Amino acid sequence: MFNEENSVENFIRDLLKNIGWRFVPRSELNRAESDILVEENLVNALVRLNPLVAENPNRADEIIYKLRAILISVRGLGL
Numbered sequence: 001m002f003n004e005e006n007s008v009e010n011f012i013r014d015l016l017k018n019i020g021w022r023f024v025p026r027s028e029l030n031r032a033e034s035d036i037l038v039e040e041n042l043v044n045a046l047v048r049l050n051p052l053v054a055e056n057p058n059r060a061d062e063i064i065y066k067l068r069a070i071l072i073s074v075r076g077l078g079l
Contacts, residue, residue, distance in 0.1 A: 036071055039064060 017023055031038050043060045046053045053059045 037064065037067065042067075 013023055026033070029038050030040055042064060043057070046060045046063060047057055048054070050059075053063070
């Protein structure tokens with residue numbers, strides 16, 4: 001029987017793994033099931049990828065605040 005997990009999710013996961021992404025099972029993520037963002041990982045990525053954030057890591061908090069606002073604003077849209 002086809003479902004979203006075996007027809008889309010696993011396919012995309014495997015494609016991303018093939019280009020170097022690392023899959024982390026949800027049981028190993030440092031977040032509640034209802035959380036959308038894995039903030040610790042997000043902060044680390046922002047610092048690693050953005051020189052202005054690396055210069056002042058507090059800027060990551062500003063970015064996360066804005067991302068949360070976006071996520072809250074689209075909550076009723078089924079995202």
